[in-house]
Amino acid sequence: MGSSTQPVPAPRTLAEKVWDDHLVVKGEDGSPDLLYIDLHLVHEVTSPQAFDGLRVAGRPVRRLDLTIATEDHNTPTQNIDRPIADPTSRIQIETLRTNAAEFGMRLHSLGDLEQGIVHVVGPQLGLTMPGITVVCGDSHTSTHGAFGAMAFGIGTSEVEHVLATQTLPLKAFKTMAITVDGTLRSGVTAKDIILAVIAQIGASGGQGYVLEFRGSAIRALSMEGRMTVCNMSIEAGARAGMIAPDETTYAYLKGRDHAPEGVDWDDAVAYWNTLPTDEGAVFDAEVFLDANTLDPFVTWGTNPGQGVSLSDSVPNPAEIADANDRAAAERALQYMDLVAGTPMKEIPVDAVFMGSCTNSRIEDLRAFASVIKGHTKAEGVRVMVVPGSARVRIEAEAEGLHTIIEEFGAEWRFAGCSMCLGMNPDQLAPGERCASTSNRNFEGRQGKGGRTHLVSPLVAAATAIRGTLSSPADLEG
Amino acid sequence: MEKFTTVTGVGVPLRRSAVDTDQIIPAVFLKRVTKTGFEDALFANWRQDPTFVLNDDAYAGARVLVAGPNFGTGSSREHAVWALRDYGFDAVLSPKFGDIFRGNSGKQGLVTGQISEADCELLWSAMESQPGIELTVDLIERHAVLGDLVVPFDIDDYVRWRLLEGLDDIALTLRNEQAITDFEASRASWLPKTLPVRHA
Ligand code: SF4
Numbered sequence: 001m002g003s004s005t006q007p008v009p010a011p012r013t014l015a016e017k018v019w020d021d022h023l024v025v026k027g028e029d030g031s032p033d034l035l036y037i038d039l040h041l042v043h044e045v046t047s048p049q050a051f052d053g054l055r056v057a058g059r060p061v062r063r064l065d066l067t068i069a070t071e072d073h074n075t076p077t078q079n080i081d082r083p084i085a086d087p088t089s090r091i092q093i094e095t096l097r098t099n100a101a102e103f104g105m106r107l108h109s110l111g112d113l114e115q116g117i118v119h120v121v122g123p124q125l126g127l128t129m130p131g132i133t134v135v136c137g138d139s140h141t142s143t144h145g146a147f148g149a150m151a152f153g154i155g156t157s158e159v160e161h162v163l164a165t166q167t168l169p170l171k172a173f174k175t176m177a178i179t180v181d182g183t184l185r186s187g188v189t190a191k192d193i194i195l196a197v198i199a200q201i202g203a204s205g206g207q208g209y210v211l212e213f214r215g216s217a218i219r220a221l222s223m224e225g226r227m228t229v230c231n232m233s234i235e236a237g238a239r240a241g242m243i244a245p246d247e248t249t250y251a252y253l254k255g256r257d258h259a260p261e262g263v264d265w266d267d268a269v270a271y272w273n274t275l276p277t278d279e280g281a282v283f284d285a286e287v288f289l290d291a292n293t294l295d296p297f298v299t300w301g302t303n304p305g306q307g308v309s310l311s312d313s314v315p316n317p318a319e320i321a322d323a324n325d326r327a328a329a330e331r332a333l334q335y336m337d338l339v340a341g342t343p344m345k346e347i348p349v350d351a352v353f354m355g356s357c358t359n360s361r362i363e364d365l366r367a368f369a370s371v372i373k374g375h376t377k378a379e380g381v382r383v384m385v386v387p388g389s390a391r392v393r394i395e396a397e398a399e400g401l402h403t404i405i406e407e408f409g410a411e412w413r414f415a416g417c418s419m420c421l422g423m424n425p426d427q428l429a430p431g432e433r434c435a436s437t438s439n440r441n442f443e444g445r446q447g448k449g450g451r452t453h454l455v456s457p458l459v460a461a462a463t464a465i466r467g468t469l470s471s472p473a474d475l476e477g
Numbered sequence: 478m479e480k481f482t483t484v485t486g487v488g489v490p491l492r493r494s495a496v497d498t499d500q501i502i503p504a505v506f507l508k509r510v511t512k513t514g515f516e517d518a519l520f521a522n523w524r525q526d527p528t529f530v531l532n533d534d535a536y537a538g539a540r541v542l543v544a545g546p547n548f549g550t551g552s553s554r555e556h557a558v559w560a561l562r563d564y565g566f567d568a569v570l571s572p573k574f575g576d577i578f579r580g581n582s583g584k585q586g587l588v589t590g591q592i593s594e595a596d597c598e599l600l601w602s603a604m605e606s607q608p609g610i611e612l613t614v615d616l617i618e619r620h621a622v623l624g625d626l627v628v629p630f631d632i633d634d635y636v637r638w639r640l641l642e643g644l645d646d647i648a649l650t651l652r653n654e655q656a657i658t659d660f661e662a663s664r665a666s667w668l669p670k671t672l673p674v675r676h677a
Binding site for chain 2: 106160260264
């Protein structure tokens, strides 16, 4: 006990601490570690075969009290009281309902107050906490790392594994520190930070790493902003993104449905305070970004790493040194129907999508509404606003945001993934160009032949007013 | 997964080589939400031909498939194994298997025994001369027995061990059940719980 001969523990990173505290069995001779999973989020697309596997093997769900399901990918955002028209979507959702009922799993169905995108629902209920492990059969599970949790996406066989054992065999990862220091200028947001980071390290620059975002600009972000940053860690190829918990985290959590209370709260905070990376801990890689000089950022290509400042122009592939990157840029410009040298701000759009697990929380909607207030949308531009959860929708309506949105000429929809991936009817038509607050600008992601420019809610709003890619600053004068 | 020691049942001679997983289960069946119920999808295109071997009533209830070389090549779809299992097959014997297919099989309790081409021909002839005859696949002895015919087969040691022990990945993890239970006992009370449902 506290003897001076006790060796001083080596300094560790946030990610290493969370890993160590979830070790059930340490793997030997190159075999993976067995890690305990604190929270398992389930949705309709990646779970059916996992439930079936349990059924075939006669296995129960080990910890129903650590598992929660919601419907999001296939849910319609209009006429939610009517049967779902598309049979594949309907069957996937009905299958989740049957499975949840059979296994006794908590499910928030379409029409329920807590229904919504799985990565919006977890934090909103106070289930996502610092220092826990979170998994979901969905790559954007990295969102939950904003709380200092270790959160990553898994495949269907792993979903079954977690349902059956509440653990996962996992191989260790590398750590990357991404330090963003400085103060963001007005009109520049969390989305611009992460788009700039991905453009800097590349869409596969984070492969094999858990990213830790740090620095004064990250500390200054709200929880919503931090979630936006961690959400897109996966777009840099990373396994997870994390941000150390602090007072902002605690203030967000306190009082939520499933947040600890009383003595539990005090114990939790005491533990959470031990989580931040120790002084002197070593990361396998380090990246720096200056927040002071950052502009609103926007993508021009078909992967999230192909981005530039909104005040820049479409890059010229001929000037790209790496042959693979050059070829990819040429293909992307062709798909996007863009000409090198065109100022980004001169690119007209057909649609604006405000939503997805990246940017559909109440703060995102407030930001969007603050810009469009008193304006009407540009002629011929379709503007769709999709809250991340039913609760966000209600909150927004209580604040009157829906009135601003509807008076602007935008469509105010019900919660779900919607046009982020177009599994439901919300899709782009071939050739349509969209400014989207979502996270993937892959070919056809928002609908076959659709063209996506990833933007922040502020840029989405200004673009919806002007009809060309714009920032709020362009509205003045 | 059930422990596999021996299986005795009707054998089917599939006189074809290079049966890829697209043939075992066509892509159109991959949209399903289940991992079971793929029996009708197995060889779906071939089964439209009334002379296809599985359409012969003599082979009803088959449990062992004897196929030509390069069985299960191509796409990695685990559905190919699900379809064979759902149809009722417990073992496939072939002179050569696609690697991914063989890996997937081990996870789903399907024995893939590698036999010589000569033995394959012997088994085919025996089965065709007496359609519906049963054969035994013995994983302990690593051989198949059909009447007087005894045919040795190869299978990866680790896969064989897992099949004999009836261990899938989950079962392997559950060998650490006590460690998991001990870990659970040490978890803090403030950690998140989805149940019971709470409203602040
Ligand atoms: S909003 Fe988009 S990225 Fe997020 S979970 Fe849904 S489909 Fe995936």
